[in-house]
Amino acid sequence: MVKTTIVGFPRIGEFRELKFATEAFFRGDSTTKDLLQKGKELRKKHWQLLKDSGIDEITSNDFSFYDTTLDTACLFNIVPAAVRSLALTPLEEYFALARGYQGEKGDVKARPMKKWFNTNYHYLTPKIEASTNVRVVGTKIFDEYQEAKSLGIETRPVILGPFTFLQLAEIDDDVNQEKLIIQLTVAYQEVFSKLDNLGAKWIQLDEPGLVKDLSTEQVNVFETLYQNLLVDKPLNVLIQTYFGDVRDVYHSLITLPVDAIGLDFVEGKQTKALLTSGFPEDKILYAGVVNGKNIWRNQFEQTLLQVKDFQNKKLVLSTSCSLLHVPYTTDNESFSPEIVNYFSFAKEKLEELKVLASLVEHKEMHLLQQNKALFAAKRFDENSELKEKLEQLTAKDFERSPDFEQRRLIQKNVFQLPDLPTTTIGSFPQTKEVKQNRSKWKKGEIDQQHYEQFIEKQIKEWLEWQESIDLDVLVHGEFERNDMVEYFGQQLDGYLFSKNGWVQSYGTRGVKPPIIWSDITRKAPITVKWSAFAQSQTKKVVKGMLTGPVTILNWSFPREDVSTKESTLQLALAIQEEVLDLEKNGIRMIQIDEAALREKLPLRQSDWYSEYLDWAIPAFRLIHSKVKPETQIHTHMCYSEFTDILSAIDQMDADVISFEASRSNLAILDELVRRHFKTAVGPGVYDIHSPRIPSVEELTTTIHEIIKKVPREKIWINPDCGLKTRGIVETKASLANMTKAVAAIREE
Ligand code: GLN
Ligand code: ZN
Numbered sequence: 001m002v003k004t005t006i007v008g009f010p011r012i013g014e015f016r017e018l019k020f021a022t023e024a025f026f027r028g029d030s031t032t033k034d035l036l037q038k039g040k041e042l043r044k045k046h047w048q049l050l051k052d053s054g055i056d057e058i059t060s061n062d063f064s065f066y067d068t069t070l071d072t073a074c075l076f077n078i079v080p081a082a083v084r085s086l087a088l089t090p091l092e093e094y095f096a097l098a099r100g101y102q103g104e105k106g107d108v109k110a111r112p113m114k115k116w117f118n119t120n121y122h123y124l125t126p127k128i129e130a131s132t133n134v135r136v137v138g139t140k141i142f143d144e145y146q147e148a149k150s151l152g153i154e155t156r157p158v159i160l161g162p163f164t165f166l167q168l169a170e171i172d173d174d175v176n177q178e179k180l181i182i183q184l185t186v187a188y189q190e191v192f193s194k195l196d197n198l199g200a201k202w203i204q205l206d207e208p209g210l211v212k213d214l215s216t217e218q219v220n221v222f223e224t225l226y227q228n229l230l231v232d233k234p235l236n237v238l239i240q241t242y243f244g245d246v247r248d249v250y251h252s253l254i255t256l257p258v259d260a261i262g263l264d265f266v267e268g269k270q271t272k273a274l275l276t277s278g279f280p281e282d283k284i285l286y287a288g289v290v291n292g293k294n295i296w297r298n299q300f301e302q303t304l305l306q307v308k309d310f311q312n313k314k315l316v317l318s319t320s321c322s323l324l325h326v327p328y329t330t331d332n333e334s335f336s337p338e339i340v341n342y343f344s345f346a347k348e349k350l351e352e353l354k355v356l357a358s359l360v361e362h363k364e365m366h367l368l369q370q371n372k373a374l375f376a377a378k379r380f381d382e383n384s385e386l387k388e389k390l391e392q393l394t395a396k397d398f399e400r401s402p403d404f405e406q407r408r409l410i411q412k413n414v415f416q417l418p419d420l421p422t423t424t425i426g427s428f429p430q431t432k433e434v435k436q437n438r439s440k441w442k443k444g445e446i447d448q449q450h451y452e453q454f455i456e457k458q459i460k461e462w463l464e465w466q467e468s469i470d471l472d473v474l475v476h477g478e479f480e481r482n483d484m485v486e487y488f489g490q491q492l493d494g495y496l497f498s499k500n501g502w503v504q505s506y507g508t509r510g511v512k513p514p515i516i517w518s519d520i521t522r523k524a525p526i527t528v529k530w531s532a533f534a535q536s537q538t539k540k541v542v543k544g545m546l547t548g549p550v551t552i553l554n555w556s557f558p559r560e561d562v563s564t565k566e567s568t569l570q571l572a573l574a575i576q577e578e579v580l581d582l583e584k585n586g587i588r589m590i591q592i593d594e595a596a597l598r599e600k601l602p603l604r605q606s607d608w609y610s611e612y613l614d615w616a617i618p619a620f621r622l623i624h625s626k627v628k629p630e631t632q633i634h635t636h637m638c639y640s641e642f643t644d645i646l647s648a649i650d651q652m653d654a655d656v657i658s659f660e661a662s663r664s665n666l667a668i669l670d671e672l673v674r675r676h677f678k679t680a681v682g683p684g685v686y687d688i689h690s691p692r693i694p695s696v697e698e699l700t701t702t703i704h705e706i707i708k709k710v711p712r713e714k715i716w717i718n719p720d721c722g723l724k725t726r727g728i729v730e731t732k733a734s735l736a737n738m739t740k741a742v743a744a745i746r747e748e
Contacts, residue, residue: 002315002360004055004353007240007292008062008158008322009046010346012504014329018042019508022065032091039065043144047153053350059204060148060155061141062322066098066507069168072160073126075138076187080127083108098124098507113506115640117208117243118603119325122506126169134183136190145200156202157195161239162188162229163222164209185228196234204238211244213604223252230257238262242288242321244603245270254280262286265306266320272306284314290349292321295515295557297344298352300359300371311360317353327501334499341374383519390569398618400625400653404678407629407655414630415541420717420742421472425636425658426545426591427722428462428477429731438482455479456533463538469736473589474542476534478724484547484593485555486514492574494520515557516567522574525581532585543634544582544590549575550616551596565615572619579623583631591634592623598640613648620652632656638721643671650678658682660720669709681710684720686734691726693733699741717742
């Protein structure tokens, strides 16, 4: 019988138990013992579920109190000296790396967090210093293997592989690379032999780093690393790849003395073709055929085709990546049966694997028929009008005229803004009061009128305050919004929302992505009412505030029956209607946020344009192509590096862009100049992720630095991002300092 396994299981728990337990621990409301106990309970529950579902090979060490990359660093004694010198307990040290430590033993910052490949999960970057002594000091991987064993469950421990680990680590310049690689190899080997001593038969080494574009040199590094690592290995090794195909190292991979290779059939476009070129008889293929990133039911017929040539060979059916990226179960949702039938969260994906294993052997064929019938049936009525609209789009719909320079002159005249205009990114603090108002209204405890009066009052007060500090372009503050994507999703046709569909984003933080169910259209104007109200309260310009189509899509679970490009264009048309309505209602500046533009940028640079930017950028242009020349379009970006996609950003043809810049010490400025960036820019002058208040002097220095590099008439002054997560006191103090700094510079 064909076996089944998974790459990894979500650890936050069916009801986010781990989040609540960990946060209680952070607050000091529970003890270390309580937290460890909760971890143990969750692991037991998850292993038992896998076992009860009939999954043949079960993983361990995919659990984590914060992040598995951090776990790997701690296992190997990779802790920066500054943190080590605080002499914390191991758990304190672990959380100090994750979240920083400020207490009686000292003060250290958290390790930087980065996006995990093309997902919305974030890992903590390991730091290797010259003084780092790589050796096995952690016990988590061994403890968890034994813990499962004592429950009668044999597992395959999982750990991040050395190639990807080195790719993700920040390695100081003075580190002796050769020595580092030797130490790391020895350390992995020690893990192998310790696991072997405990009775483990297998280890899984995760190597998602292999799906990126790799140079010959990198391929050689990989080969040498693994050839050394696998010498006399005492247990079976599975090299597990995911998030794409391994075209650059496939040959090396299959010639290595490993026992099994895990490949991604979902995102790996060339996986099937690579296998056709040959796969060694003596190795087991772990076929990642059940999508670990999306929530739709598997189409069995297609999947069976993928693995057809392997049914009589050594085959294990698996997920395309860890199930970490999907919610736990549909059991706690209240979708109707006709709808929920189409969904498969982590728990349901386990059943799918079992069914697929039967089908590969031509058993239970009625389940294949059922599945075919499900996908053959009409899920919703296609919107033919929308389809036609999309088909009729021509190049002109994606070009705004007149061109940038002419618009700039017209707008300069219309707005008469002062030198170095000041503004903010959109949201003001979502205080407890603001959140309570919304939740009371949702529960029906207050009526619409009271709800709206409260928001109007907030808007008025904040507008007055913005005028009082002499800000040039104002915002209404986004008090009516819970989240920049969910808010729009809720007012568009075609979206569904889960009640409990949480996915870990980082540490204890989760997101609940909305689901794109069908064609997307705008039911009615979304933001016009609040923007128009705000504009009616002041003589200054108030920016309209929208979320862009690429960001809405990237933070949703997308459809699988149409391309992301098509869904994005549908969203773009909906947002275009909103833009034109705002304009009609007297809104003269409109900001369209594309915070997550970079999120789905392909992992291979060679695919950046052809598979993504070539439609994502035009989708943005579509939204504003029909506005009047005197309407000023802004956009905003954050959460990522974008120095390398600056020319694509310029092609969005916005009039102004604001972006996060302060934490990278404005490193992006040189690149703007070098690339003759056309769009006017508002590089964030202070970090909004910290409650710290920047002084007038500090802001003055920062602004001077910007002026030194960027032509003055192109510069806007604003914070890094929206202020919704900040408190009122620091928000007001920081912004007041910002306008004071600008006033002084204007005088100079
Ligand atoms: N306009 C949004 C806000 O200010 C932008 C948020 C974001 O970029 N993440 O909150
Ligand atoms: Zn932002």
